[in-house]
Amino acid sequence: DTAVSQTPKYLVTQMGNDKSIKCEQNLGHDTMYWYKQDSKKFLKIMFSYNNKELIINETVPNRFSPKSPDKAHLNLHINSLELGDSAVYFCASSPSGGARGPELFFGEGSRLTVL
Amino acid sequence: KQEVTQIPAALSVPEGENLVLNCSFTDSAIYNLQWFRQDPGKGLTSLLLIQSSQREQTSGRLNASLDKSSGRSTLYIAASQPGDSATYLCAVSRNYGQNFVFGPGTRLSVLP
Numbered sequence: 001d002t003a004v005s006q007t008p009k010y011l012v013t014q015m016g017n018d019k020s021i022k023c024e025q026n027l028g029h030d031t032m033y034w035y036k037q038d039s040k041k042f043l044k045i046m047f048s049y050n051n052k053e054l055i056i057n058e059t060v061p062n063r064f065s066p067k068s069p070d071k072a073h074l075n076l077h078i079n080s081l082e083l084g085d086s087a088v089y090f091c092a093s094s095p096s097g098g099a100r101g102p103e104l105f106f107g108e109g110s111r112l113t114v115l
Numbered sequence: 116k117q118e119v120t121q122i123p124a125a126l127s128v129p130e131g132e133n134l135v136l137n138c139s140f141t142d143s144a145i146y147n148l149q150w151f152r153q154d155p156g157k158g159l160t161s162l163l164l165i166q167s168s169q170r171e172q173t174s175g176r177l178n179a180s181l182d183k184s185s186g187r188s189t190l191y192i193a194a195s196q197p198g199d200s201a202t203y204l205c206a207v208s209r210n211y212g213q214n215f216v217f218g219p220g221t222r223l224s225v226l227p
Contacts, residue, residue: 033215041153041202043217056214090158094208094215101147101166102208104215108158 003027006091006107013081014115020077021110023091029105030096031055032074034066037088037109046089049074050096078112086114117142119207121218128195129226136190136221138205145207148188149215150179153202162203163190195225 004025013019025032033056034046048056049068063079078085091107118141128134138148145167151159163172163179165188171180178191192199202222206215 035217040219042219043159043204043206045214045216048214058214092215100164102210102213102215103147103161103164104149104151104159104206104208105161106151106159111156 004091004093004105004107006089006110008110009108010111010113012113012115015081015083017081018077018079019081019112020075021089021091021112022073022075023107024073025091025093025105026072027093027095027105029093030071031094031102032068032071033092033094033104034074034076035090035092037090039087043090047074047076081112081114083114086112088112117145117207117209117216119205119216119218121203121205121221123221124219125222125224127224127226130195130197132195132225133191133193134195134223136192136203136223138188138190138218140186140188140207140216142209143183143186144209145183146210146213147208148179148181149206149208150177150188150190151204151206153204153220155201159204192223195223197225197227199223199225 047066052068088109122137150162165181176193202220204220206217
């Protein structure tokens with residue numbers, strides 16, 4: 001059973017289109033994240049949700065809109081795609097309590113290519 | 116603002132060598148430090164988690180240490196193998212629900 005799963009794994013689309021990436025975790029975690037990994041492989045936080053509420057929103061264009069229908073799901077919708085949006089988008093989750101403290105579990109990533 | 120750096124950026128070693136990867140962070144008020152491995156085109160696999168109250172953690176041939184006061188962590192890999200070739204990233208977290216700040220990674224190549 002995959003703990004954090006993202007779909008689709010690959011996405012190729014034209015500039016100006018709108019696309020969505022879905023993420024689901026079956027770990028029972030309360031916190032979920034979207035990270036972006038650019039061409040230089042640097043991982044940067046985009047959004048974080050705790051129990052369906054937005055708690056971190058870095059300086060991301062408002063063309064990016066996260067949505068958490070429940071604490072096990074965090075989706076990312078991107079409007080009017082631009083060439084610079086091409087990257088790998090990673091979903092992750094973390095518990096909000098417990099003896100080990102915060103700990104990230106990642107999905108496999110969704111590689112977005114904008115043509 | 117927390118900043119995380121990793122040295123070296125890339126490392127190439129012959130099989131069998133012991134090696135050390137370094138991670139430094141500017142704000143010592145961390146809760147956890149986590150080491151990950153990323154294979155090309157793949158996601159991140161968690162290797163070790165060190166809580167701020169701990170000094171080190173071990174898993175098989177991997178040993179991670181933490182010196183919180185000096186803002187440093189090291190990942191020691193014993194008897195390296197070609198299968199260890201990957202990018203290794205460290206990340207620190209201040210608290211539950213907070214941002215995990217990542218280092219840029221060290222790209223390791225272990226030559227047969």
